[in-house]
Amino acid sequence: MKLFISRLMPDPILARAQKDYAVTLRPEAVRPLSEDEMVDALTTHDALLVTLGDRFTAEVFQRALAAGGGKIRARLIANFGVGFNHIDADAARAAGVEVTNTPGAVTDSTADIALTLILMTCRRAAEGERLARSGQWQGWGPVEMLGQHVTGKTLGVVGFGRIGQAIAQRCLYGFGMDVIYYNRSAKDAGFPAEKVDDLHDLMARADIVVTAVPGGNTNIVDGPALAAMKSTGVIVNIARGDVVEQDALIDVLQRAAIAGAGLDVYRDEPAVPAALRALDNVVLLPHLGTSTLEVRLNMGNMALDNIDAVAAGQVPPNRV
Structure with missing residues (x-):
């Protein structure tokens, strides 16, 4: 299963992901995905681990569907964070893509x-x-x-x-x-x-x-x-x-x-x-709300739990 990760993550999260999946890690700390990058990730990977600023709009899903001949390869967008207003969850579901978040961890x-x-x-x-x-x-x-x-x-x-x-x-x-x-x-x-x-x-x-x-x-x-x-x-x-x-x-x-x-x-x-x-x-303050290592590890593990569930053909625990 191919997993796309849009930002650098704490080392233990990357190690867990790389142990279980074929990971494409985008080597960026803060810069959000461009629309072209989102479309490419949706059409070439089975799951995406993304975060705040990665704006998956309805247009992004429409472009990915067109690029994939009416079908998107990705089955899941696992959001690293509790807030997911940067992802059009309705458009994702209409395109056959589940969306999850990380409630409670933050x-x-x-x-x-x-x-x-x-x-x-x-x-x-x-x-x-x-x-x-x-x-x-x-x-x-x-x-x-x-x-x-x-x-x-x-x-x-x-x-x-x-x-x-x-x-x-x-x-x-x-x-x-x-x-x-x-x-x-x-x-x-x-x-x-x-x-x-x-x-x-x-x-x-x-x-x-x-x-x-x-x-x-x-x-x-x-x-x-x-x-x-x-x-x-x-x-x-x-x-x-x-x-x-x-x-x-x-x-x-x-x-x-x-x-x-x-x-x-x-x-x-x-x-x-x-x-x-x-x-x-x-x-x-520069958006420090979840900026502790313990919390970021919890968020990453929760996101990977959602990915593991989809990989196993199960309903993800934090579906939105």
Whole structure:
């Protein structure tokens, strides 16, 4: 069975893959696949292990079908990651290609990065670190670098799946925060959390808002939602860059209509708008949500488990 891997992977994942399959490894660390590369991989390999940025659109599948005389060789696209909005899963299935992801493997690390951004934004840690490095720090003073307390505040979580609940649990038990959430259905998280049915109501009540919805919820936090926030409010996005309307966010930050934002994702990654980079009231991270070796190993093994299942003629465990 021929397996195409679109990016460099941790050594143990490559070793496992190469032991069981005829592997074509594309020697790229971050550059996404081009459309031509995707079409070629679909028509020359039995399974593909791909990741964020590899945009398998309906057009890609149509081109691959045309190139293959109406049939695609690949039986599976195993996505390395939980979010799969870069893959048109409906078009894949229509072309006879299964799509899988790696749910669960990323929950704790993504929740941890949300807490990192909450603390960094509320306590102005990135701004303070830049000041200390600059050599311009003048010393401690009673009104210097004042941030805001995290303990005892109200957390609003937009999207209350695995990751949203893990963030809420950390904030409740670690910082005594009250938890409210916006979600299509009510969730029994096993700890106190109030479902709020109106997003604008949640944005208005929360001191800190964290987005944890899956990809595909484009601009769910739009200009009017941001306008509903308190002037002391903080928003953190660890979901997908297009979940928050980026231009509207830049506007409220430039006007200091909210206190700050912490971002790990961006609309047009890896591009980070100059307007965001120029602001002191936003913390910018380069998509570090799952960036630990333990998590990347778990993700890789889960992706290979899905490939193994398809190779054995079984239903993959993480079909989307």
